[in-house]
Amino acid sequence: xxxxxxxxxxxxxxxxxxxxxxxxxxxxxxxxxxxxxxxxxxxxxxxxxxxxxxxxxxxxxxxxxxxxxxxxxxxxxxxxxxxxxxxxxxxxxxxxxxxxxxxxxxxxxxxxxxxxxxxxxxxxxxxxxxxxxxxxxxxxxxxxxxxxxxxxxxxxxxxxxxxxxxxxxxxxxxxxxxxxxxxxxxxxxxxxxxxxxxxxxxxxxxxxxxxxxxxxxxxxxxxxxxxxxxxxxxxxxxxxxxxxxxxx
Amino acid sequence: xxxxxxxxxxxxxxxxxxxxxxxxxxxxxxxxxxxxxxxxxxxxxxxxxxxxxxxxxxxxxxxxxxxxxxxxxxxxxxxxxxxxxxxxxxxxxxxxxxxxxxxxxxxxxxxxxxxxxxxxxxxxxxxxxxxxxxxxxxxxxxxxxxxxxxxxxxxxxxxxxxxxxxxxxxxxxxxxxxxxxxxxxxxxxxxxxxxxxxxxxxxxxxxxxxxxxxxxxxxxxxxxxxxxxxxxxxxxxxxxxxxxxxxxxxxxxxxxxxxxxxxxxxxxxxxxxxxxxxxxxxxxxxxxxxxxxxxxxxxxxxxxxxxxxxxxxxxxxxxxxx
Ligand SMILES: Cc1cc2nc3c(=O)[nH]c(=O)nc-3n(C[C@H](O)[C@H](O)[C@H](O)COP(=O)(O)OP(=O)(O)OC[C@H]3O[C@@H](n4cnc5c(N)ncnc54)[C@H](O)[C@@H]3O)c2cc1C
Ligand SMILES: Nc1ncnc2c1ncn2[C@@H]1O[C@H](COP(=O)(O)O)[C@@H](O)[C@H]1O
Numbered sequence: 001x002x003x004x005x006x007x008x009x010x011x012x013x014x015x016x017x018x019x020x021x022x023x024x025x026x027x028x029x030x031x032x033x034x035x036x037x038x039x040x041x042x043x044x045x046x047x048x049x050x051x052x053x054x055x056x057x058x059x060x061x062x063x064x065x066x067x068x069x070x071x072x073x074x075x076x077x078x079x080x081x082x083x084x085x086x087x088x089x090x091x092x093x094x095x096x097x098x099x100x101x102x103x104x105x106x107x108x109x110x111x112x113x114x115x116x117x118x119x120x121x122x123x124x125x126x127x128x129x130x131x132x133x134x135x136x137x138x139x140x141x142x143x144x145x146x147x148x149x150x151x152x153x154x155x156x157x158x159x160x161x162x163x164x165x166x167x168x169x170x171x172x173x174x175x176x177x178x179x180x181x182x183x184x185x186x187x188x189x190x191x192x193x194x195x196x197x198x199x200x201x202x203x204x205x206x207x208x209x210x211x212x213x214x215x216x217x218x219x220x221x222x223x224x225x226x227x228x229x230x231x232x233x234x235x236x237x238x239x240x241x242x243x244x245x246x247x248x
Numbered sequence: 249x250x251x252x253x254x255x256x257x258x259x260x261x262x263x264x265x266x267x268x269x270x271x272x273x274x275x276x277x278x279x280x281x282x283x284x285x286x287x288x289x290x291x292x293x294x295x296x297x298x299x300x301x302x303x304x305x306x307x308x309x310x311x312x313x314x315x316x317x318x319x320x321x322x323x324x325x326x327x328x329x330x331x332x333x334x335x336x337x338x339x340x341x342x343x344x345x346x347x348x349x350x351x352x353x354x355x356x357x358x359x360x361x362x363x364x365x366x367x368x369x370x371x372x373x374x375x376x377x378x379x380x381x382x383x384x385x386x387x388x389x390x391x392x393x394x395x396x397x398x399x400x401x402x403x404x405x406x407x408x409x410x411x412x413x414x415x416x417x418x419x420x421x422x423x424x425x426x427x428x429x430x431x432x433x434x435x436x437x438x439x440x441x442x443x444x445x446x447x448x449x450x451x452x453x454x455x456x457x458x459x460x461x462x463x464x465x466x467x468x469x470x471x472x473x474x475x476x477x478x479x480x481x482x483x484x485x486x487x488x489x490x491x492x493x494x495x496x497x498x499x500x501x502x503x504x505x506x507x508x509x510x511x512x513x514x515x516x517x518x519x520x521x522x523x524x525x526x527x528x529x530x531x532x533x534x535x536x537x538x539x540x541x542x543x544x545x546x547x548x549x550x551x552x553x554x555x556x557x558x559x560x561x562x563x564x565x566x567x568x569x570x
Binding site for chain 2: 013
């Protein structure tokens with residue numbers, strides 16, 4: 001089985017978010033970038049398939065050279081080969097188009113992407129990729145088993161879960177649950193050394209074009225001060241919630 | 249022309265988010281000087297939709313669509329949009345809508361903006377405001393394609409009633425076997441519980457509650473308020489509560505009307521996921537807890553004293569206002 005794991009390169013969850021150039025660009029100054037958390041779960045699940053069932057695992061990112069340390073980290077976790085499509089990611093559709101070409105050229109059976117990236121929160125790329133490839137698609141995937149060319153998956157729905165079956169080729173939008181938090185792989189010294197020698201192939205983009213454009217950003221308006229209520233006067237809290245906030 | 253709204257239903261009833269989708273889509277249709285068409289799946293009585301501004305209902309009745317299926321629903325919606333010549337398609341951000349929207353986007357070659365929180369800033373060019381960086385910022389996105397798809401965040405617009413009646417037309421999309429290659433084997437869903445996605449109020453507990461045995465008072469508050477229960481990440485990591493209750497940047501997003509946080513410190517990753525809630529209340533014994541900077545109302549006190557007292561008072565309040 002050939003597995004491709006899509007890796008989105010995102011600001012660490014503690015990052016302060018600021019913008020430059022008249023609020024049109026994300027300010028990367030002092031920001032630490034990491035593998036998108038949803039993709040970490042997917043990558044660890046892919047390593048499980050590789051070790052337990054025999055599979056090759058490649059990772060891919062659509063982005064500039066600045067994303068290479070993130071791809072190296074994925075190699076250190078255990079991926080065999082990394083691919084970087086050398087073009088900035090502009091929107092979900094453009095990224096999906098570029099990824100579709102990588103999937104076709106590489107003949108992958110299973111594509112593991114994340115439910116959403118924590119930067120742009122598009123929640124678009126995996127579904128669009130599946131649509132472009134005419135492959136099966138399962139989103140919000142919290143469990144995945146593969147037997148031959150048959151997949152069994154569990155998807156989170158609002159208020160519960162749903163068990164699904166589909167055959168490969170398959171694209172999933174994965175999240176926590178694919179593996180347990182405590183089983184997430186962290187690169188060790190040996191992995192880091194090996195990763196230096198693993199191939200990181202840079203491929204040129206195709207003619208893909210974006211369908212949307214992020215024109216500007218805005219920070220939420222600063223919030224007023226918290227209103228403190230004395231623990232011995234909880235009637236006041238109920239009054240505020242009922243009459244002021246109209247929340248109960 | 250026309251604006252198209254995907255109206256979700258569950259067990260034969262419309263979901264509340266669908267009325268919000270209709271209200272929003274109507275406002276967009278008005279701005280563009282056109283009508284609103286709603287698409288419904290396997291619903292007999294659609295009369296309520298007129299109240300939210302729908303001019304026409306396309307009724308799809310098909311046993312094969314009794315259960316949600318992303319590909320088949322996306323195909324049906326594509327055909328509905330083409331038949332109506334729709335330029336804008338509006339849907340909610342439920343798990344199912346988020347599943348089908350990117351497929352629909354490819355089907356219609358339409359640009360898609362997710363997590364939209366306001367009416368278009370302009371309809372030509374078509375620019376919408378959406379959340380980005382997990383609620384730490386907003387982003388204005390221009391959709392450049394002829395057909396546009398808008399995913400409307402919950403509680404971002406509200407319900408707007410209007411006078412009117414919708415005409416009804418039966419619609420039978422052509423579905424093929426290709427639409428049914430992902431099959432649902434079983435569904436596991438608590439039927440009597442409010443979900444975090446649908447809830448108006450969410451009551452959430454953190455590590456300050458010390459252990460799973462202390463969640464009785466949280467569940468009691470949720471019961472009184474008709475709320476969903478949630479928790480911080482360490483609480484679900486330690487197995488005190490199910491993973492499905494984990495909210496925050498790496499868990500579920502919360503966009504309820506009210507969010508009550510008990511014994512939660514208010515770490516940046518937690519706040520990122522709940523910032524979209526309208527009113528936030530924190531109960532914490534440490535006045536320095538960062539949550540007090542993000543909350544609207546706060547009580548500095550011991551949860552084990554405050555919550556039982558508050559529950560009693562909430563019960564009284566509910567009885568009086570029933
Ligand atoms: C990559 C990454 C992603 C993350 N994603 C998330 C996420 O999505 N969601 C999330 O929640 N966290 C997330 N976190 C974790 C986050 O950083 C915090 O560690 C976590 O939110 C803390 O949970 P807590 O507030 O329940 O616990 P604590 O930080 O331990 O806070 C407990 C609070 O309870 C109060 N307390 C103690 N006793 C009482 C009492 N008797 N009465 C009242 N109050 C009391 C304390 O004063 C304290 O403020 C993430 C972290 C990382 C690194
Ligand atoms: N630039 C990118 N390169 C590779 N994969 C990506 C990229 N952007 C998004 N993805 C994948 O698509 C998932 C969802 O991203 P998004 O649609 O941006 O929310 C991510 O978790 C990744 O798996």
